[in-house]
Amino acid sequence: MTVDSPAPLTSREEYDATLLRLSEASVRRHFDAFVDVPWDHPDFRVDRSDARWVLPAATDPLGAHPWYRGLPLETQIEIGLWRQANIMKVGLQFENILIRGIMQYVSTLDNGSAEFRYLTHEATEECHHTQMFQQGVNLIGADVPGLPRWIRRASPIIPLFASLAPVGFFIGVLAGEEPIDHTQKQILRGADEIPPVLSRIMEIHVAEEARHISFAHTYVARHASRLSRGQKFAVSLAFPVIMRVLCDAILKPTREFREEFDIPREVVDELYWDGPASREFLSDLFSDVRMLAEQSGLMTPLSRRVWRALKIDGRASRYRSEPPVTFSTHA
Numbered sequence: 001m002t003v004d005s006p007a008p009l010t011s012r013e014e015y016d017a018t019l020l021r022l023s024e025a026s027v028r029r030h031f032d033a034f035v036d037v038p039w040d041h042p043d044f045r046v047d048r049s050d051a052r053w054v055l056p057a058a059t060d061p062l063g064a065h066p067w068y069r070g071l072p073l074e075t076q077i078e079i080g081l082w083r084q085a086n087i088m089k090v091g092l093q094f095e096n097i098l099i100r101g102i103m104q105y106v107s108t109l110d111n112g113s114a115e116f117r118y119l120t121h122e123a124t125e126e127c128h129h130t131q132m133f134q135q136g137v138n139l140i141g142a143d144v145p146g147l148p149r150w151i152r153r154a155s156p157i158i159p160l161f162a163s164l165a166p167v168g169f170f171i172g173v174l175a176g177e178e179p180i181d182h183t184q185k186q187i188l189r190g191a192d193e194i195p196p197v198l199s200r201i202m203e204i205h206v207a208e209e210a211r212h213i214s215f216a217h218t219y220v221a222r223h224a225s226r227l228s229r230g231q232k233f234a235v236s237l238a239f240p241v242i243m244r245v246l247c248d249a250i251l252k253p254t255r256e257f258r259e260e261f262d263i264p265r266e267v268v269d270e271l272y273w274d275g276p277a278s279r280e281f282l283s284d285l286f287s288d289v290r291m292l293a294e295q296s297g298l299m300t301p302l303s304r305r306v307w308r309a310l311k312i313d314g315r316a317s318r319y320r321s322e323p324p325v326t327f328s329t330h331a
Contacts, residue, residue: 015222019114022211026121031204033131037197039139044197046081046139052195053080059186061271061278062253067264079261082142084198086257087180089146090250091205092133094176095126097155101162101169102126108163118215125208136201145256148249167223167231170216171239174289175246177216181209182285183251185321210321217292217320224296236303239293243286244310248272273311283314291316 038044046053054076055063062068062083068076102123109116137144146152162169184202187194194202227235252272253263273282290307293299294316299307307313 015218016114018218019118019215022215023114023118023121025211026118026125029207030125031128031208033128033135036204037132037135037200039135039197041196044139044200046141046195046197048077048081049074050195051077052193053077053084055080055083056187059183061281062267064277065267065271067267075261081140082144082257082260083253085137085140085142086144086146086254087183087250088133088136088201089144091180092130092137093146093152093155094180094250095130095133097158098173098176099123099126099130100159101173104159105162105166105169115219122212122215125212129205129208132201132204136197139197145254148254151249167220167227167235168238168242170219171235172242172246173216174213174220174292175243176250177209177213178243178289179247179250179285181206181213182288189323213288214320217288220292220298221296224298232297233300236293236298236300237306239289239298239303240307240310240312243289244312247282247285247312279311282312286312287315287317287322288320290314291318291320 051073054073055068057064057069060083062079068079071079102119106113106116106119147155151158158172161172184206188199188202188206224232224235253268257263258265258268271278273279290299290313293303293307304313
């Protein structure tokens with residue numbers, strides 16, 4: 001599902017109409033974690049000899065590395081299971097923070113707010129996602145930690161920024177949603193075979209995240225223009241920092257993962273993000289949010305240098321969810 005990229009909105013009526021469309025889409029098409037995923041179906045069991053759990057070389061930096069490809073098949077499968085379980089755990093932890101932030105934010109809204117209705121739809125959907133992800137982790141059976149320890153410890157504080165600095169908070173939402181959404185779309189587009197349970201989880205998540213990401217883009221595009229000059233300067237510099245920090249937290253292998261499978265440090269350094277292919281992958285991840293920064297006036301000459309210094313600069317998307325022009329080079 002592709003949602004057209006929003007342009008900065010000039011009127012309250014346009015903004016409210018966009019939120020109404022997203023709210024009505026949530027009513028028309030939504031999923032229940034324990035209705036729309038057939039957890040007990042034989043095809044959805046996790047077979048630890050199933051080669052479809054091997055990390056896909058076309059879409060996962062680790063999956064393409066010679067170190068990983070040289071491992072015995074059973075070890076590749078175990079690493080794939082652990083990594084997919086940890087990505088789901090990261091997703092549910094991030095969405096738990098998002099739900100708490102949404103509740104913090106909507107408590108500040110006036111009666112009649114279109115944001116209230118849409119965001120409570122989103123919180124409902126994210127609750128189902130956390131159930132779906134946790135059930136996926138349980139099915140795989142790996143005791144994965146999810147996010148790095150420092151973010152787990154900071155998680156009680158992060159939702160407070162939803163009311164204190166909402167533009168920054170929703171940029172953080174995009175920083176969590178975009179890497180997972182981008183990666184899942186590439187897997188669904190590029191992998192020949194995916195285990196049915198993983199495919200179904202990704203399909204549901206991608207379908208509903210399209211609305212969530214569209215709202216966050218629309219929110220930032222509208223509200224960034226209403227910041228004071230000082231606030232806008234600070235947010236423009238924070239934007240790429242938030243993106244890079246949360247991207248690393250979501251995609252880089254955790255210490256527990258490295259130790260569990262004795263992954264050489266030089267492999268991790270090359271993949272995240274020193275090698276040419278991984279730098280290209282990292283740049284592709286943020287093409288949509290670079291477009292948003294341009295549209296919302298948050299891509300200044302100085303902030304552009306920060307994007308470049310953090311290795312997440314590059315071509316901006318022409319429209320949201322545009323497939324990367326370099327996709328085929330990862331195959």
